[in-house]
Amino acid sequence: MDRPDLPLNALRVFEVAMRQGSFTRAATELRVTQAAVSHQIARLEDLLGTILFQRTSQGLVPTDEGRALFPVLEHGFDAMARVLDRLTGKRDVEVLKIGVNTTFALGWLMPRLDSFRNAYPEIDLRISTNNNRVEILREGLDMAIRFGTGGWTGHDAVQLMETPLSPLCAPELARELRHPAELARTVLLRSYRSAEWPGWFAAAGVECPALTGPVFDSSVALAEAAASRAGSALLPVAMFERFIAQGRLAQPFGTGVSAGRYYLAWPSDRPVSRAMKTFTHWISGGQDRGMELDSRPRTARPC
Incomplete structure (x- = not known):
């Protein structure tokens, strides 16, 4: 069966609706009516022969098919934007999406983000926090900072620090x-x-x-x-x-016990982009940790 020709505009509307989690907010971003967004989504679902969103009383709930399609389109549109910026003379900025354990984000990373952004303005670092239950591929991330013992199946990881x-x-x-x-x-x-x-x-x-x-x-x-x-x-x-x-907490006893370490992890089959290598070098104190840089020009590939 031939694959249907999918309209770029409908794909873009779907990507924005997924990112915004709402047809109303998607319409605001795209500067169209909510009815126009709904029409484009329905058209795309008809062409694909599958449902991308369940409409519930609590709002939009993406189906498994919608979740699978979203990161592919999101990265694809990011890649197109960067190429177009390059062709029009704008600075090439690489987006890097990192999922971060909330404790690490607030306790270590966020106070240091300005130093990273000042040192590497060519990297658009996008942080999302989680409670350590993160699926890098499903959530459209490039890397994640996780707490545990390492050795996650299908992932490479570098140890960052132990915090007893x-x-x-x-x-x-x-x-x-x-x-x-x-x-x-x-x-x-x-x-x-x-x-x-x-x-x-x-x-x-x-x-x-x-x-x-x-x-x-x-x-x-x-x-x-x-x-x-x-x-x-x-x-x-x-x-x-x-x-x-700040005087809000105190440590009554010096005894500490290790329950794991913080790691930076990414899917094993993902080529290492320059932004990934740069972030790893920075967060691990200037150590490359044996990462091999993918020499091909690329953007963050679909998860």
């Missing part, structure tokens, strides 16, 4: 704690990684008490709860130095 976990709590609570065993008198705030508190108490040489405190899916939320005197949280201290400097 140690209890943090409000300063007034920290002043009352003289021995690790006394932490049992406080509410032990927990992450979804259930082995962290038992591992820390073992390192401190103290029996772990029953763990009944609330469970959080984000270290940032844990830190906020601890700072508001809700209890003690086991956190990567290096990521919350700002909280400590």
Whole structure:
């Protein structure tokens, strides 16, 4: 069966609607009516013979087919824009999309972003945060900063840093704690990684008490709860130095335990672009870490 000729305008409307998550916002960006956006999407779905969006009471929900098509089009339109900029004499800027664990983003990366952007103005660095559950290919990313033990199937990764976990709590609570065993008198705030508190108490040489405190899916939320005197949280201290400097958190005991490391990861079958190599060199302290640069002129390829 011959592939249908797909109108570029309809593909562009779909890409904007996916990115905006709304026909209304897509219409605003494209400066057309919402009805025109809906018409173009319906036309594209008819030509493809598949549904790209489910229309629900909560808004647009992309189908699996829509999610598969989006990153291909997004990167394709980015590539065309860069070539056209080059042909018209504008500076060639390479887009680099990085998914970042929220704790790392707030605790380390964001305060340093200006230095990267000043040093490499030719790279349009786009950051999206996540709670460490990120799918690089599905989400149209080039790379991701993740916390764990490395070794993710189908991905290459370079180790960035280890950040041992140690209890943090409000300063007034920290002043009352003289021995690790006394932490049992406080509410032990927990992450979804259930082995962290038992591992820390073992390192401190103290029996772990029953763990009944609330469970959080984000270290940032844990830190906020601890700072508001809700209890003690086991956190990567290096990521919350700002909280400590501001007097919002204190570290009552020096014992630390490793639960993993931060890594920069990318799909193994993805050619390494110049922007990817540059970012890796910068974030790993000037070490190339053995990355082989793809010599072909390219933009971020479809995920």
